[in-house]
Amino acid sequence: MEYEKAYVFQPEETRPIKRRRVESKGLQASWNSRREAYQTAWQERQEGLEACLDTINAATVDSIAILLDGASQDAQSSRIPTGIIVTDPSATLSSGILRQLSRREGSGDGRRVFVALPSSSGSNLKALLKALIQRATLRHADSEDETDEVQLTRRKGGRLLNYDLQLLCDHVKEHQIQQVVVAFEDTEAFDNDLLSELIELLGRWRDRIPFICLFSIATSIEFLQQRLSKAAIKCLNGRLFDAAPAGEVLEQVFQAATGKRSPLFLGPGLASMAIERQHDYIQSIDSFTDAAKYGYMSFYYANALSVFLRPDLDFKDVADDHFEALRTLDSSRSWARHSLANQETARVRDVLESNEHLFRLVRQKMADGREILGNMMTALTVIGVLQNGLPNTPVSLKSSLYIQAMSGKLAGSAMIRSLLLTIRRVPSDVATNLLKEVLSLDADISMPESCNELVNQLNELVQAQDDEKKPLRSEDDLKNSTLRTTVVAQKVELSKQKSALSKQDTAYTAILRGFTDVLEKYFTDTLINPKDLLFHEIFVYDLKSPYREVFTPRPRHAIERALASPHDYLDCDCCAPDQDERDEATLASTQPASAVLYQLYLESGSLINASDLWQAFHAVSGDDKDDEQTMSLFQRALAELRSLGMVKSTRKRVDHVAKVAWRGL
Amino acid sequence: MGLELLPDELMLILSQQWPCREQQLRQVSALFAVSPPALVIYGPTATAKSGITKAYLEASKLKYAYVRCRECVTGRHLLERTVAAVQQALSDDGSPTSQGRCETISALAALLQRLLAKEDKFILVFDDMDRQREAPPTLLPALARLGEFVRGLTTVLIVRYPSPRFLHQTGVPHLEFPAYNRAQSLHILAQEPLNIFLEPPLDDVNYDDEVHEEDKQWLWPRFCEAIWASLAQNAARDFTSFRDVCHKLWRPFVAPILKGDFGTRDFSRLLVAQRRLFQDESVLLHSIIATSETAVMKKVSHELPFYAKWLLIAAYLASYNPAKLDALYFMKSHERKRRKKGGGTAKSSMRPGQVRKISRHLLGASAFTLDRLLAILHAILPHDLRSTIDVYAQIATLTSLRLLVRGGIGGSDALEPGGKLRTGQAVTWEYAQSLARDADFGLLDYVAE
Known part of the structure; x- marks a missing residue:
């Protein structure tokens, strides 16, 4: 061992054969089919999401493309044409616009080179130029294979340094490139001087290389201007573009992720957590799609019942255990209880005894449940349309409506009630539009007949009206009631008085009331609590803990807890806290040295005398060992704390260490 | 060697092209005729220094190479481009020929000696020589002396403001291009x-x-x-x-x-x-x-998310409040009674302070440790914060947006134990106030004055 640098493990016996469970049993049997189901389901979602992401900033991308096309015409201007895209802070993390642009360029005629330059490509001018030249020349070489002749002239020209823009200049000449678009993805992250120098240099080459710059900035144009040098600013001739705000992007992506036709519905808890995280922190939109994807994965992979989500499922493919699992679901138990109360014993008995019956029931109930949820989504659209059509009504976000609806809180909520009350008050011109829009929505709303009737009545009424200019007013309209003040015994009394209504107005009021009644019934019918559906556990996924554990871990808290109360992790007998005194921080010599030292560290101030610390440590854990051993433990523990970033040596006092990290932050 | 001045007609055309520069044109022409080993042309920006030099050389049929120093990224880059430019000027068809590496100034001298062996007159112009990036300190004097090693070579250095003796050599002719009146x-x-x-x-x-x-x-x-x-x-x-x-x-x-x-x-x-x-x-x-x-254009700027705002407010407070007052402003316990420590003497309280007080938010941001930032964040937030990895990722993102920058002496790494941050240039008092308004937070109550 002493002369070897590394110890090579050479087993004397042959390796024991690992006993692996090759064939899966029980609920695991459906694993493969579940994975396939996941793949098809997510594939579909992902396509929808990608299509959505591509269209989000289409307008901005179009206007930038116009800038690029225009810039190639006035090539002789000495200032670099520049597009400055003001994006949301989170958008800098994903660079969606630039990706869309470059994809569009890829389909172009190849006379335009698109170079994305992230701030990580170099910390000095040389490295940045190197990256720029490499990317600009490489990409083009891929699309067109270079002939040998070109190679020869380059050899003849002598080898240039790899950061010499002459390389790019030659390349531009050879391939007759009309534009070199340099896109700075995260402009803020560049060093001020470096960016200024680079821009100045590009500006000096502008007469030979047709540069165009694109900056995506997340703060403000003033901030960018402050950071650049005067000469660099002189080089740029910019135009401003605005990207879609993050909230809007999130709404659209959310809708794409929770579409009507999705096999799996995200539950309210999970959806609200993911949405909240997007609102609270600067997150790229990808993290939301990741959350949705992880939700799908953890449901399909971990929940054996997800096998029933396969549309092409056959009874014979399902193992018996799955049916047992189905019977234990909360919703099926309550269904059974409910059915027994309704004296449908035979049906319950069938389902409990025969798997085939159960299978049929599951298929049917799931189809029903999904349709009900789909109708609920339609109802949300109806609410959106109504809110949009009414003047002075705040339009609630689609995502918050979804979360409320999925948690079953929307039916009979204050929002719906005030919405219906507002509808009762609207004049006839608004009401006509509202009715029309609701009717034009979708065919699968269950209220068209009554609505059609109402529309006809309304139209007749409006046509019969003599004064075309003045819309009809309903009885509930505030304008139709006046306040009357009377003085009775030196007290002012206010009384509301309804002004007299014309005949048409009365009829109109009746129509509006009819309309709101229809709506109210519709909402109470469609906006049910998904938790009441039978087998909702299969098509609504609402488990928050996997998401929380994976996407928002607490590393600092975990380390602090492990050090402060190691028993939580080790679960050993030796340092279990006494049952009677529930004191967490009990020091014991049996605990790991680092944990002991950390607890001592917590008790001290911001500067710790190393000798005092050693004394304390010795008192705790040095009873039965010799001093040398304790000292080595102490030193190792201190080194560990240091590498964890908890202490550092300080110049203030030589024999002290400084406390750097406090607990609970 | 007689003076090879330009014919008068050419001079006339040139002076028409470059109005108000007859005198300089004549001086250039005279100096190029005698071909000193080095020549310094200086004057403020936009006084036709480079323009006249180039125009004259083109008209005079002299062999010359013109190097733009501002396009060179390093000193070595300059040397290589010089060699390439000289070769291009010497080859008849204008196409560059192959060359070896030229890494040092002595290699340049040797190469030029070899290249210009057959030439009796060659002019090498370095434009904007004073703005060369990463120039080694010996570069300028060495270039000025090139003409002494290479026969028939004149080095022209175009600079804005030559400092006295910047070539470490006397007797170099200087030609001034004054600003236009x-x-x-x-x-x-x-x-x-x-x-x-x-x-x-x-x-x-x-x-x-x-x-x-x-x-x-x-x-x-x-x-x-x-x-x-x-x-x-x-x-x-x-x-x-x-x-x-x-x-x-x-x-x-x-x-x-x-x-x-x-x-x-x-x-x-x-x-x-x-x-x-x-x-x-x-x-x-x-x-x-x-x-x-x-x-x-309407004012376009996007809003920051919830915790990003709070983090920036906390960072502003950490940067502009002195650390010793933290206990006063952010302690949640109600120990607000301030005990005066060590009673000030009458003399010291009467005399106006030696250091003039400047309002904190007019000074630059001071550095703070990560833990102080987090502690202030916990103190000012209206609710409890579950400190997940998102908070730390947020700090990293804000750093990449330059709203937080590394602080401390020498811009030490913020990830080191006890590493420091401070608020960026963009986080001004007004900006912090607008953030606080958005977050519905009374910033004024917490700023130490």
Whole structure:
């Protein structure tokens, strides 16, 4: 061992054969089919999401493309044409616009080179130029294979340094490139001087290389201007573009992720957590799609019942255990209880005894449940349309409506009630539009007949009206009631008085009331609590803990807890806290040295005398060992704390260490 | 060796091309004729130093190489480009020939000796020599002495302001290009008047190009004179910025003529009507976006998410509050009673403080540790914060947006134990206040004054 640098493990016996469970049993049997189901389901979602992401900033991308096309015409201007895209802070993390642009360029005629330059490509001018030249020349070489002749002239020209823009200049000449678009993805992250120098240099080459710059900035144009040098600013001739705000992007992506036709519905808890995280922190939109994807994965992979989500499922493919699992679901138990109360014993008995019956029931109930949820989504659209059509009504976000609806809180909520009350008050011109829009929505709303009737009545009424200019007013309209003040015994009394209504107005009021009644019934019918559906556990996924554990871990808290109360992790007998005194921080010599030292560290101030610390440590854990051993433990523990970033040596006092990290932050 | 001056006709053409520079042109011509080993041409920006040198060399059929130092990224880059330029000048068809590496200044001398062995006269021009990046300290003196090693070589260094003895050598001829004075600037600018009408006026048939030409010849110099007197004389003295200002203001200036309010020769009335233009100094500032566009553009900036705002507010407080007052402002326990420590003597309290107090938020941001930031964040948040990895990721993102920057001595790494951060340039008092308003937080109660 002493002369070897590394110890090579050479087993004397042959390796024991690992006993692996090759064939899966029980609920695991459906694993493969579940994975396939996941793949098809997510594939579909992902396509929808990608299509959505591509269209989000289409307008901005179009206007930038116009800038690029225009810039190639006035090539002789000495200032670099520049597009400055003001994006949301989170958008800098994903660079969606630039990706869309470059994809569009890829389909172009190849006379335009698109170079994305992230701030990580170099910390000095040389490295940045190197990256720029490499990317600009490489990409083009891929699309067109270079002939040998070109190679020869380059050899003849002598080898240039790899950061010499002459390389790019030659390349531009050879391939007759009309534009070199340099896109700075995260402009803020560049060093001020470096960016200024680079821009100045590009500006000096502008007469030979047709540069165009694109900056995506997340703060403000003033901030960018402050950071650049005067000469660099002189080089740029910019135009401003605005990207879609993050909230809007999130709404659209959310809708794409929770579409009507999705096999799996995200539950309210999970959806609200993911949405909240997007609102609270600067997150790229990808993290939301990741959350949705992880939700799908953890449901399909971990929940054996997800096998029933396969549309092409056959009874014979399902193992018996799955049916047992189905019977234990909360919703099926309550269904059974409910059915027994309704004296449908035979049906319950069938389902409990025969798997085939159960299978049929599951298929049917799931189809029903999904349709009900789909109708609920339609109802949300109806609410959106109504809110949009009414003047002075705040339009609630689609995502918050979804979360409320999925948690079953929307039916009979204050929002719906005030919405219906507002509808009762609207004049006839608004009401006509509202009715029309609701009717034009979708065919699968269950209220068209009554609505059609109402529309006809309304139209007749409006046509019969003599004064075309003045819309009809309903009885509930505030304008139709006046306040009357009377003085009775030196007290002012206010009384509301309804002004007299014309005949048409009365009829109109009746129509509006009819309309709101229809709506109210519709909402109470469609906006049910998904938790009441039978087998909702299969098509609504609402488990928050996997998401929380994976996407928002607490590393600092975990380390602090492990050090402060190691028993939580080790679960050993030796340092279990006494049952009677529930004191967490009990020091014991049996605990790991680092944990002991950390607890001592917590008790001290911001500067710790190393000798005092050693004394304390010795008192705790040095009873039965010799001093040398304790000292080595102490030193190792201190080194560990240091590498964890908890202490550092300080110049203030030589024999002290400084406390750097406090607990609970 | 006789003086090979240019023929007079050529000189005349050149001096017409470069007005107000006859004297310098003659000096250049004389100096190139005697071909000293080194020549320094100096003068402020935009005084036709490079232009005249280049034009003269082109006209004179001398063999020369021209190197733009500002395009060279390193000193070595400059040397390689020099060799390439010399080779290109020597080869007959203008195509560059292959070369070896040229990494040091002595290698350059050797290469040039070999290359120029057959030439009796060669001129090597280094433009903007004083703005070379990463120039080794010996570069300038060495280049000035190149002519002593290589026979027939003249090194021309074009610089803005040579410091005394910057070549560590005496006897190098210096040629000055002084800045243009008022009359010269106006004379040069008057040669290229801008159009008054972008398209000929439709209603007047008699107004043809000739009249337009005459009108603009009349109006443009007067306009330039007014600009000089009002703005350029004090603030835009070099020729290019003077020209830029004139070009920027011309369109708004003649707008009333286009509208038909004034005739083309109503200069004095036009001047009075448009006097605002000459008083507004914002034209002197450069901006990336054309100013006309910014006026139209609405203020675009996106909002930060919830915790990003709070983090920035906490960072602002950490940067601008002294750490010793943290306990006073952020402790949640109600121990607000302040005990005066160590009673101040009468003398010290009477005398005004030795250090003049400057309001904290007018000073630069001071550095703080990560834990202090987090502690303040916990203290000011209206609810409890579950400190997940998102908070730490957020700090990293804000750092990449330069709203937080590494602080401390020498910009130490913030990830080191006890590493420090501070708020970025963009986080000003006004910005912090607007953030606090958005977050509904009374910033004023927490800022130490």
